[in-house]
Amino acid sequence: MALPWQVATLTGHVRNPTRDTIAVAVRDNYFDPHERILYARLTAEGDFSLAIPVANATLADLVYGDDVADLYLAPGAALDVHFKSKDLARTLKFAPGGPPAKHPT
Numbered sequence: 313m314a315l316p317w318q319v320a321t322l323t324g325h326v327r328n329p330t331r332d333t334i335a336v337a338v339r340d341n342y343f344d345p346h347e348r349i350l351y352a353r354l355t356a357e358g359d360f361s362l363a364i365p366v367a368n369a370t371l372a373d374l375v376y377g378d379d380v381a382d383l384y385l386a387p388g389a390a391l392d393v394h395f396k397s398k399d400l401a402r403t404l405k406f407a408p409g410g411p412p413a414k415h416p417t
Contacts, residue, residue: 317365317366317367318365318366318367318387318388319363319364319365319366319387319388320363320364320366320385320386320387320388320389320390320391321361321362321363321364321389321390321391322336322352322360322361322362322364322374322383322385322391322392322393323359323360323361323362323390323391323392323393324359324360324361324391324392324393324394324395325357325358325359325360325393325394326354326358326359326360326376326394326395326396326397327358327394327395327396327397327403328358328396328397328398329354329358329397330377330397330398331354331376331377331397332353332354333351333352333353333354334351334352334354334360334362334374334375334376335349335350335351335352335374335375335376336349336350336352336362336364336372336373336374336375336383337349337372337373337375338350338364338366338370338372338385339370339371339372340366340367340370342370342371350362350364358397364385366385366386366387367387368386368387369384369385369386369387370384370385370386371383371384371385372384372385374393374400374404376395376397376400377397377400379399379400379401380400380401381395381400381401381404391406392406392407393405393406393407394407
């Protein structure tokens, strides 16, 4: 049975970008080793926006170069993130209204 897809929206800003894209890797089933990888091109200022199809709540990886951070995505979610290009994992911040309190990343 096919699941109905909805969209989680990820927008953000990379401070002092050193690459031209970000990626989000999503596993539709936690036990499935296959993942979908979606890419977004950064603007010259380091801004990006990505609509991510999700059928239900899931964990995902935000990837910038060799750096990775966990995200929690759910249908209808709208996350706005900001980080420094040289240290995604330690500088990742969510704008107000960011991740749900019971699902911190």
